[in-house]
Amino acid sequence: MAEPMGFYTDTTVCIGCKACEVACKEWNQLPATNGGLNTLSGDSYDNTRRLDGIHWRHVKFIEQFTEDRQEGRWLLMSDVCKHCVRAACLEVCPTNAIIRTEFDTVVIQSDTCNGCRDCIAACPFGVIDINPVSGTAQKCTLCYDRLQSGMEPACSKACPTDSIQFGTIRELRERAAQRVQQLHEGGEKRAYLYGADEKMLGGLNSFYLLVDRPEVYGLPPDPKMPSRNLIPGSLFSLLGATLVGLIGLFHLRNRSTNDREEAQP
Amino acid sequence: MNGIPSSTYFTASPEWGWLITLYFFFGGLAGGCSFLAALIDLFGRPEDRPLARLGYYVAFPCVIISGILLTVDLTRPLRFWHMLLASNTFLPMFKYWSPMSLGAWALLMFGLFSFLSFLASLVDGDRLSWSGGRRLRPPGMLGVVLAVIGGLLGFFIAGYTGVLIAVTNRPIWSDTPLLGMLFVVSAASISAALMMLLARSLGWTMPGISALLRVDAWVIILKFFVLIAVVTSLGPVARAWLNAWGLLLFFGVIVLGILIPLALYWRRDWLGDRNLTTAAVLVLVGGFILRMVVIMSSEAQ
Numbered sequence A: 001m002a003e004p005m006g007f008y009t010d011t012t013v014c015i016g017c018k019a020c021e022v023a024c025k026e027w028n029q030l031p032a033t034n035g036g037l038n039t040l041s042g043d044s045y046d047n048t049r050r051l052d053g054i055h056w057r058h059v060k061f062i063e064q065f066t067e068d069r070q071e072g073r074w075l076l077m078s079d080v081c082k083h084c085v086r087a088a089c090l091e092v093c094p095t096n097a098i099i100r101t102e103f104d105t106v107v108i109q110s111d112t113c114n115g116c117r118d119c120i121a122a123c124p125f126g127v128i129d130i131n132p133v134s135g136t137a138q139k140c141t142l143c144y145d146r147l148q149s150g151m152e153p154a155c156s157k158a159c160p161t162d163s164i165q166f167g168t169i170r171e172l173r174e175r176a177a178q179r180v181q182q183l184h185e186g187g188e189k190r191a192y193l194y195g196a197d198e199k200m201l202g203g204l205n206s207f208y209l210l211v212d213r214p215e216v217y218g219l220p221p222d223p224k225m226p227s228r229n230l231i232p233g234s235l236f237s238l239l240g241a242t243l244v245g246l247i248g249l250f251h252l253r254n255r256s257t258n259d260r261e262e263a264q265p
Numbered sequence B: 001m002n003g004i005p006s007s008t009y010f011t012a013s014p015e016w017g018w019l020i021t022l023y024f025f026f027g028g029l030a031g032g033c034s035f036l037a038a039l040i041d042l043f044g045r046p047e048d049r050p051l052a053r054l055g056y057y058v059a060f061p062c063v064i065i066s067g068i069l070l071t072v073d074l075t076r077p078l079r080f081w082h083m084l085l086a087s088n089t090f091l092p093m094f095k096y097w098s099p100m101s102l103g104a105w106a107l108l109m110f111g112l113f114s115f116l117s118f119l120a121s122l123v124d125g126d127r128l129s130w131s132g133g134r135r136l137r138p139p140g141m142l143g144v145v146l147a148v149i150g151g152l153l154g155f156f157i158a159g160y161t162g163v164l165i166a167v168t169n170r171p172i173w174s175d176t177p178l179l180g181m182l183f184v185v186s187a188a189s190i191s192a193a194l195m196m197l198l199a200r201s202l203g204w205t206m207p208g209i210s211a212l213l214r215v216d217a218w219v220i221i222l223k224f225f226v227l228i229a230v231v232t233s234l235g236p237v238a239r240a241w242l243n244a245w246g247l248l249l250f251f252g253v254i255v256l257g258i259l260i261p262l263a264l265y266w267r268r269d270w271l272g273d274r275n276l277t278t279a280a281v282l283v284l285v286g287g288f289i290l291r292m293v294v295i296m297s298s299e300a301q
Helices: A019-028 A088-092 A118-122 A144-148 A154-158 A169-185 A226-252 B018-043 B046-073 B077-083 B099-124 B141-166 B179-201 B207-241 B244-266 B274-299
Strands: A005-010 A058-065 A072-079 A098-100 A106-108 A129-131 A136-138 A164-168 A192-194 A206-210
Touching: A005 A169, A019 A058, A019 A154, A088 A098, A088 A106, A088 A118, A088 A226, A106 A136, A154 A164, A164 A169, A169 A192, A169 A206, A226 B018, A226 B141, A226 B179, A226 B207, B018 B046, B018 B099, B018 B141, B018 B179, B018 B207, B018 B274, B046 B077, B046 B099, B046 B141, B046 B179, B046 B207, B077 B099, B099 B141, B141 B179, B141 B274, B179 B207, B179 B274, B207 B244, B207 B274, B244 B274
Parallel strands: A005 A206
Antiparallel strands: A005 A164, A058 A072, A098 A106, A129 A136, A192 A206
16 A cells, blocks of 8 residues: 555635635536526635535635724635544445545545435534435545546646645644744744644544634534444343333233233223 | 533434324334234133234335335435435445435335235125135244234334434434334334224124224323333423424324323223224324424424
8 A cells, every 4th residue: 555645724824715615526527507607605705615525625714803893813714524544434335435545535436326425414514415416426536537647636737825835644734833833932832743643543634733622613513423423322222122122022922811802992 | 502502503404294194103003013913812801802913904004105105205216216226236224324225125125914904804704715825824834924924013013213314424313212102102002092093983792992092092001101201301492392383283282192092091981982983083183293203393493
């Protein structure tokens, strides 16, 4: 297996140009929303709205302004699939359509997916959705086809400020740690890395430098694996079945009662 | 978490809507009826045997409806077999840690067992002539094996759906491990209600009907407590039901589907002849509303 590859996104240098969104759409030949008849969302400059089957990159615009708009700041972030080391989507997929590649990324094989949508419910980041053209679940592939040809993913290649950086995870983590230190030394003490270590789902192969709480960026503070409920859920179901079984056995068993009279209308 | 009760609120909806709600309902009926029929077959009175057959008559059509609903709900329905066979190697596709994978296999196996029980019941009820059919009914060894495995698979079908939605990251569904238990208990209650309803509409008077009534009364009491446990275990996420869904849960499930049927079971003279049938219908309606609220209220988040 090749060394794990991924993205490091430094949100402090994102300028919201959406070049990543356009490059992603171009390379992956993703269709336009509603045949190009998109409407404005009214939510800042964000008309993409969310990641889905035809938007594998999504630049978020978070306006943090006072009521009189005299003070404030923009938070900009190019969101994408996190290519989790412990991937919830891959775990639940009943058809094995979702695979881990030799680059340690997570890819949905469109020719295998049957659109059960279990992965959509399982993804803790709300990344996956059905592509209306293929009728299958789709998301960022981290440009698997480009990686296999030794190329960089389209989005990071197009990013004009290097907000999205592509490389080996080891190298990206070193670079990100240095950047956090630089920001701290420059007075931006709120800077931290989201998903760069193994604590979060074994590590996110697409991790972020943020300057506010994760939920401000629409990211879960504590993403979990769906399988956390498998054993307790099964045991409680078994308990329910046992209780129902005992009730049924007690009343339905063959014994001499006056049931016959009771059954008369 | 800035007013957001759980990390599950950052996920996307799989849009499991009416088809899945109906599947959960019919799957619950199929599983519950099969289990109750197996109990009557294995431990019940000989005169209740028609009641067991009735359970199998319900279970098989319900499992067929379930399979159709699940297939139609796929966005690529013709690839339904990818759940069972790997599409590139044609080897069995099975992931024991994925409830959907387990469920697909369980539904297939349950379909087979309920079909055999259905056929055997037709033979047993003199509606079909097949020399080997009676061997598939207890007390014959083959019939006992069929009833035991079919009954256990029935319980699995009734409950795995709750575990399946818990093994996601969606609000409500994955915020409690008790939905499987709730669905198992609810499946038993709606199945007992339906079997009573059908038996009464056929004019049957065997003692098993009264026994089913008592089973249903106790099981809906159990359902009430499991439902309370579900709401409690949700913690701050239970606020998701402080709206029309919560009202529907309270009036549709607790009042209409639990309290009124219980009262009708208790005071059997209130509505005279219609007492039992009214209670059974309300239990069925409550069971459907329960599944609707659990699925749709999460989808609405």
